[in-house]
Amino acid sequence: KQEVTQIPAALSVPEGENLVLNCSFTDSAIYNLQWFRQDPGKGLTSLLLIQSSQREQTSGRLNASLDKSSGRSTLYIAASQPGDSATYLCAADNYGQNFVFGPGTRLSVLP
Amino acid sequence: SAVISQKPSRDICQRGTSLTIQCQVDSQVTMMFWYRQQPGQSLTLIATANQGSEATYESGFVIDKFPISRPNLTFSTLTVSNMSPEDSSIYLCSVGDRTSYEQYFGPGTRLTVT
Numbered sequence: 001k002q003e004v005t006q007i008p009a010a011l012s013v014p015e016g017e018n019l020v021l022n023c024s025f026t027d028s029a030i031y032n033l034q035w036f037r038q039d040p041g042k043g044l045t046s047l048l049l050i051q052s053s054q055r056e057q058t059s060g061r062l063n064a065s066l067d068k069s070s071g072r073s074t075l076y077i078a079a080s081q082p083g084d085s086a087t088y089l090c091a092a093d094n095y096g097q098n099f100v101f102g103p104g105t106r107l108s109v110l111p
Numbered sequence: 112s113a114v115i116s117q118k119p120s121r122d123i124c125q126r127g128t129s130l131t132i133q134c135q136v137d138s139q140v141t142m143m144f145w146y147r148q149q150p151g152q153s154l155t156l157i158a159t160a161n162q163g164s165e166a167t168y169e170s171g172f173v174i175d176k177f178p179i180s181r182p183n184l185t186f187s188t189l190t191v192s193n194m195s196p197e198d199s200s201i202y203l204c205s206v207g208d209r210t211s212y213e214q215y216f217g218p219g220t221r222l223t224v225t
Contacts, residue, residue: 031212032212032213034213034214036216041201041219041221042218042219043203043216043217043218043219044154044203044205044216045216046112046213046214046215046216049211049212049213051211051212089153089154091154091214093212093214098156098159099156099214100156101153101154101155102153103152103153104153
């Protein structure tokens with residue numbers, strides 16, 4: 001059974017810092033790994049999807065990497081801004097659109 | 112990407128009653144998913160809803176408690192039956208892109224049971 005963990009659980013940084021969020025999964029036979037952002041009381045916004053054949057994906061200031069052999073993914077946020085404050089969730093898909101979510105990292109970017 | 116809407120956006124319900132949540136997608140999709148997010152927790156998959164067949168429920172979730180309908184390729188409903196305060200959660204529907212398998216979420220329904 002797939003289990004997904006995220007470190008750290010919470011992170012507070014000053015504006016402008018680069019930061020890394022970590023995601024680990026126990027079953028490396030995944031189809032995809034997807035990163036989401038969730039604002040308080042809201043739904044999820046898809047940030048990046050990394051398919052199993054890919055090593056990384058980039059969108060603007062965000063870069064996500066995937067290392068299936070070690071069961072790890074990282075989300076790198078460059079030049080953080082207060083608007084980046086949210087909870088970031090990673091989810092691993094083992095069976096084709098059957099995602100297991102991590103507990104999330106709550107990010108606060110201080111002005 | 113898909114645009115997903117949910118109704119209601121929030122509701123406060125009394126113990127023992129039922130609430131039906133609607134999920135509408137702007138394009139035809141094969142698979143729709145229902146998730147629950149309890150306060151302070153991450154998302155847990157309740158069931159997968161395929162058009163024309165019975166929903167597939169995850170361990171710990173049963174059809175009598177969470178009946179699901181999927182009448183066509185753009186719409187689904189989730190009913191939370193005989194509610195108790197423990198059912199207070201955000202309920203989210205999602206769909207997957209058939210080509211990339213990227214998953215998209217609706218805005219969620221915030222349910223409070225008193």
